[in-house]
Amino acid sequence: MSAHAGPVHHAEAPKGWIRHYIFSVDHKIIGTQYILLGLSAVTIGMILSLIMRTHLVWPNAHIWGFANGIVSPEDYLRVVTMHGTLMVFFVLTTVPQSGFGNYFLPIQIGAPDMAFPRINMLSFWFTFLAMIVLLSSAFVPGGASISGWTSYAPLSAVGEVAGPGLGMGQTLWVVSIALFCGASLMSALNFLGTTIDLRAKGLSLMRMPLTVWGWFITACLALLAFGVLLAACVLLLLDRLAATSFFIPANLDVSGVLLHHGGGSPLLWQHLFWFFGHPEVYIAILPGMGIISHVLSTFSRKPVFGYKAMVYSLTAIGFLSFTVWGHHMFISGMNPFSALAFSIITLVIGVPSAIKTFNWLGTLWGGRIHFTAAMLFAIGFVSLFVTGGLSGIFLAQPALDLYLHDTYYVIGHFHLIMGVAAIFAMFAATYYWFPKMFGHHMSETLGKVHFWCTFVGVYCIFMPMHYLGYAGDPRRYASIESVNYLIPLHPVHYFISIAAFFTASAQLLFYWNFFWSIKHGKPAERNPWHGTTLEWSVSTPVPHDNFAGHYPTIYRGPYEYSVPGMRDDYVPQDLAPELVAKA
Amino acid sequence: MPHSTTTDELEIIISGGGPKAPGGGGSGDGGDGSSGGSGSALPQRVYVTGITIGMGAILMFFMALVSAFIVRKGMGNDWRAFEIPRVLWLNTAILLASSGTMIYARRLFKRGDQKGFRHWWAMTTILGLLFLAGQLIAWRQMVASGFYLATNPSSSFFYVLTAAHGAHLLGGIFALIYVGWLRLRKLTIETATEVAALYWHFMDGLWVFLFLLLLLGR
Numbered sequence: 041m042s043a044h045a046g047p048v049h050h051a052e053a054p055k056g057w058i059r060h061y062i063f064s065v066d067h068k069i070i071g072t073q074y075i076l077l078g079l080s081a082v083t084i085g086m087i088l089s090l091i092m093r094t095h096l097v098w099p100n101a102h103i104w105g106f107a108n109g110i111v112s113p114e115d116y117l118r119v120v121t122m123h124g125t126l127m128v129f130f131v132l133t134t135v136p137q138s139g140f141g142n143y144f145l146p147i148q149i150g151a152p153d154m155a156f157p158r159i160n161m162l163s164f165w166f167t168f169l170a171m172i173v174l175l176s177s178a179f180v181p182g183g184a185s186i187s188g189w190t191s192y193a194p195l196s197a198v199g200e201v202a203g204p205g206l207g208m209g210q211t212l213w214v215v216s217i218a219l220f221c222g223a224s225l226m227s228a229l230n231f232l233g234t235t236i237d238l239r240a241k242g243l244s245l246m247r248m249p250l251t252v253w254g255w256f257i258t259a260c261l262a263l264l265a266f267g268v269l270l271a272a273c274v275l276l277l278l279d280r281l282a283a284t285s286f287f288i289p290a291n292l293d294v295s296g297v298l299l300h301h302g303g304g305s306p307l308l309w310q311h312l313f314w315f316f317g318h319p320e321v322y323i324a325i326l327p328g329m330g331i332i333s334h335v336l337s338t339f340s341r342k343p344v345f346g347y348k349a350m351v352y353s354l355t356a357i358g359f360l361s362f363t364v365w366g367h368h369m370f371i372s373g374m375n376p377f378s379a380l381a382f383s384i385i386t387l388v389i390g391v392p393s394a395i396k397t398f399n400w401l402g403t404l405w406g407g408r409i410h411f412t413a414a415m416l417f418a419i420g421f422v423s424l425f426v427t428g429g430l431s432g433i434f435l436a437q438p439a440l441d442l443y444l445h446d447t448y449y450v451i452g453h454f455h456l457i458m459g460v461a462a463i464f465a466m467f468a469a470t471y472y473w474f475p476k477m478f479g480h481h482m483s484e485t486l487g488k489v490h491f492w493c494t495f496v497g498v499y500c501i502f503m504p505m506h507y508l509g510y511a512g513d514p515r516r517y518a519s520i521e522s523v524n525y526l527i528p529l530h531p532v533h534y535f536i537s538i539a540a541f542f543t544a545s546a547q548l549l550f551y552w553n554f555f556w557s558i559k560h561g562k563p564a565e566r567n568p569w570h571g572t573t574l575e576w577s578v579s580t581p582v583p584h585d586n587f588a589g590h591y592p593t594i595y596r597g598p599y600e601y602s603v604p605g606m607r608d609d610y611v612p613q614d615l616a617p618e619l620v621a622k623a
Numbered sequence: 624m625p626h627s628t629t630t631d632e633l634e635i636i637i638s639g640g641g642p643k644a645p646g647g648g649g650s651g652d653g654g655d656g657s658s659g660g661s662g663s664a665l666p667q668r669v670y671v672t673g674i675t676i677g678m679g680a681i682l683m684f685f686m687a688l689v690s691a692f693i694v695r696k697g698m699g700n701d702w703r704a705f706e707i708p709r710v711l712w713l714n715t716a717i718l719l720a721s722s723g724t725m726i727y728a729r730r731l732f733k734r735g736d737q738k739g740f741r742h743w744w745a746m747t748t749i750l751g752l753l754f755l756a757g758q759l760i761a762w763r764q765m766v767a768s769g770f771y772l773a774t775n776p777s778s779s780f781f782y783v784l785t786a787a788h789g790a791h792l793l794g795g796i797f798a799l800i801y802v803g804w805l806r807l808r809k810l811t812i813e814t815a816t817e818v819a820a821l822y823w824h825f826m827d828g829l830w831v832f833l834f835l836l837l838l839l840g841r
Contacts, residue, residue, distance in 0.1 A: 155669045155672075155673065156673060225680050228676075228680070229673060229676050229677055229680065232672075232676045233669050233672050233673045233676060234669075236669075236672050237668050237669040237672050238669065263676060263679060263680050263683070264679070264680070264683050265683075266680075267680045267681070267682075267683035267684035267687060268683055268684070268686075268687040270684055270687075271684050271685075271687035271688045271691065272687065272691075274688075274783070274787075275688075275691060275783070278772070278779070278783065282772050282773055283772075283773040284772060284773045284776070284779040285699075285701075285773070285776060285779070286691065286695060286776065286779065290699075290701065302699065302701040302775065302776060303698075303699035303700055303701040304695065304699065304776070305694065305695060305698040305699065307698070308691055308694050308695060308698070311690075311694065312687060312690075312691060315687070
């Protein structure tokens with residue numbers, strides 16, 4: 041290797057436009073591709089949610105794209121399915137991990153790229169293909185699947201006879217998710233390999249930024265969870281296409297047709313799905329937790345309170361997430377003793393979660409807080425995490441869950457803690473890293489207006505849903521008109537729908553701010569937030585190999601803010617001790 | 624080593640560590656990030672890490688199928704045992720032998736015996752192909768005894784597990800061919816043989832496990 045001694049590196053970006061921007065192996069381009077893919081998915085998903093809210097309170101409203109402009113009950117379920125699948129897989133799983141993680145993990149650990157750049161590219165294009173396949177299912181005979189993002193067997197397994205969209209549409213759904221599994225596995229492989237082996241000199245595990253910890257633990261979860269979902273998809277596909285009976289029980293009568301299958305088990309699908317599905321919840325939120333810790337520390341000008349406790353609680357949450365899948369199945373008729381066990385372990389997750397919340401508040405406590413847009417979204421995340429977490433304690437108890445499970449209560453719960461909290465983390469990440477990614481600032485004023493509208497808006501949407509749930513309003517119903525006991529709840533539904541339209545309109549501010557600022561925002565210097573981690577040491581725009589050949593050595597932990605006796609209130613991780621300016 | 628360590632520029636991208644520290648390397652301050660020694664240690668290690676992680680994912684995939692097997696057998700009352708195809712015993716012996724030849728090939732490689740290495744590496748590849756051919760014969764035997772994919776959950780699992788394992792093993796055969804006969808781009812031959820061997824032994828062990836499962840659980 042003597043030929044390579046010294047800072048020999050691959051500083052040249054590929055020349056051609058296609059190699060540079062489309063089939064790129066550069067983690068920064070791939071990260072941006074993921075973010076844009078997620079942005080398209082979230083846009084479609086949000087429009088679908090508006091269609092649901094419109095249909096619920098104005099059932100006769102004409103909506104473009106539906107037969108005669110009317111949303112039929114089947115259409116409503118299609119919209120539910122598409123909304124859930126797009127949001128969970130192509131937004132929550134994709135953007136915080138594959139998007140921001142791809143972009144910033146190698147930079148934050150001082151690596152020139154991901155360990156396996158070609159696999160990285162492949163995993164993006166698998167994800168892209170998966171989304172195309174999913175969206176195409178809306179245009180096949182029978183339309184998109186109506187079986188929800190969980191695709192419960194046996195109706196998802198028996199084919200067209202079970203309802204419209206359960207023919208070709210459902211098959212395409214399964215294929216799409218299987219492709220997505222492949223993509224996520226490759227992505228997880230890259231994240232793990234890179235973090236384990238390509239860290240800069242001096243970057244010990246306990247010096248890694250909490251963002252890196254978040255992405256690392258998430259990658260562990262993805263690696264172990266998506267293989268299981270892939271196996272489940274293979275079995276489901278065989279049930280659908282090859283007449284096997286993994287999930288289809290004997291003598292199943294669907295729509296008056298007796299099916300000739302063996303004695304398969306629909307519960308088997310639920311077990312396999314939720315063995316993936318619960319870690320998936322944390323796959324969506326752990327990167328957000330890392331990002332939030334990072335942003336809170338930067339804008340409080342204080343080290344993260346209890347860094348090690350943050351790492352251990354992150355790991356504990358990751359581990360426990362594999363042991364609680366049964367709490368999604370309390371109403372499946374499981375043995376009450378199993379339910380009790382799942383319930384207790386679920387409640388135990390409250391402990392590391394509370395540690396994290398305590399430490400976030402501890403980080404804020406006594407800090408010199410800068411209320412930037414990123415910081416506001418980070419604080420908003422903590423708020424949503426607490427609110428959504430508290431309702432989780434109720435749902436974790438089988439006796440309560442039996443009543444609440446199929447109601448709006450669950451919708452309120454998981455949207456706050458998983459959906460909106462993760463979205464807030466993405467917003468925080470966007471406002472925080474935008475200057476590094478595009479060399480310009482987003483407008484802080486617009487960002488703050490965006491925050492307050494969104495923050496108030498999402499609470500107005502999802503808090504009343506808890507009330508609806510207590511009142512017994514079932515989820516997934518296409519109509520609230522035809523059920524007598526729901527009629528007094530109509531005003532609440534109106535309120536939610538109006539709040540949804542208000543919140544969605546507020547997102548237009550974000551779109552404008554995002555796309556306008558790429559070119560026209562206030563130019564950003566190298567380290568606008570006075571951050572300590574490596575992404576702020578490299579120039580903007582970030583060179584092709586991240587460090588232009590001058591790879592850093594790490595001398596200290598990631599959150600050295602307001603260190604007593606120093607001139608500046610931050611000490612970068614890679615600043616040599618002899619260069620640190622004393623006060 | 625007689626074999627040259629072929630590298631291309633991408634390998635250099637990956638060699639994040641080693642020779643790059645700006646301010647005089649030696650100030651090792653507790654970081655476990657890089658092993659100060661040779662520059663090539665870092666990029667090569669990542670391939671071994673990579674295959675280990677990949678095997679973890681594959682293991683989870685198979686464990687999901689295996690738990691489905693156990694649950695499906697326990698929950699349904701329609702399970703019908705099938706006659707295990709006799710050729711599977713032979714196949715298992717062939718695959719075990721291939722792990723043996725691979726160990727021997729790597730031993731020869733470490734001694735610097737290129738010719739012997741290639742010979743036994745080829746032998747490993749052929750045994751792998753023979754195993755796959757044998758698995759196809761096993762499928763024929765299953766069909767001959769009236770067990771198709773959808774006949775019974777027992778046979779469904781038989782085909783799914785053998786097909787999934789076969790597909791992964793085929794990947795291993797491609798890896799053997801790549802390492803043995805094609806020009807390596809990023810890996811050194813040492814790492815490449817190590818990575819391929821790890822995967823091959825894993826496939827071998829996985830098959831023994833699956834075979835025992837089918838044999839005892841069918």
